[in-house]
Amino acid sequence: MGRNPCCSKEGLNRGAWTAHEDKILTEYIKAHGEGSWRNLPKRAGLKRCGKSCRLRWLNYLRPDIKRGNISADEEELIIRLHKLLGNRWSLIAGRLPGRTDNEIKNYWNTNLGKKVQHHQNPSAAPGHNKSNGRVTRKREAQLATSAGTPSSHVVRTRAIRCSKVFINPHQKIEPFDRNREAKPSIDGECRPMTQTSAPSPIKALSENEDQNVHNKPFDFMVDFNMGEFCLSELLNSDFSDLVGLNYSNDSSNAISPSSDQPLIFSEEILQDWTSSHHAQQNVASNPHSLASFLDYGEEWLAE
DNA sequence: AACGGGCGCAACCGCCCAGCC
DNA sequence: TGGCTGGGCGGTTGCGCCCGT
Structure with missing residues (x-):
């Protein structure tokens, strides 16, 4: 070039x-x-x-590097985060203290990719393909990495630095306008929230909830410091598929919205989560906090 | 014991983005 | 505004070890 x-x-x-x-x-x-x-x-x-x-x-x-012995908790978190973020290894690594993107990438390619693939399609278990050989295996890993995992619901962040999400406590939460808000912006970018500009990425489920929001103290700044992590995209992404280890393509899930119908998180849900999980702290430094957020989405969907 | 395939992981490559001038 | 540079990221490759034959 x-x-x-x-x-x-x-x-x-x-x-x-x-x-x-x-x-x-x-x-x-x-x-x-x-x-x-x-x-x-x-x-x-x-x-x-x-x-x-x-x-x-x-x-x-680096002195703080943790090497080898990826625990079951870490493994599960990796799987969940991969489901959420796709091949954003650096982001995933950022939620696993002491782990590097390279290590996680390698671990995925050698272990989890196969596991997940097996989960999706048991007939395609490792060793099933008799035409083995290094190239074939590597190609399998590549496919698992690049296209083998469902990517349609992955939050694509495109390296947009969205380090702070500020919710204006005095800002009127407007009723959700699906047509206008289906996409964060024309170019799909996530932009930092300010007090005067962009509408809240979090939409009220109803006018009643809107009222509730105004009756409650609502003042938090989520300093994700997640860099590239776009909260609005996360919240508008398909959580029914994001959460858990559900890698199946089961379209019968009644809750699952179509890809152009983003899930809407109520103020209550987010507030509840943020207050109960000390959202003012740096979420990025606490992988369990993010994991619990994922769990929360799961619980909410189960309701 | 020798050989070859499988596998894991460290390192490299090419591209992209943010910041600076 | 546009070019340049530094830094970061994801994908890919190569090497060496392990294990089965």
């Missing part, structure tokens, strides 16, 4: 990192901190590409 490589590849080491290189990188970052990856190798005296250094640090050398 018309872009220069991030660094000259001539004379640079490639492949596996040696213990000596790891030591140099670790000590340099401890002394100077992260950042300026492009210049880091030269300054640290490493014959590596800056991106390579960054990757090595983030995925392997």
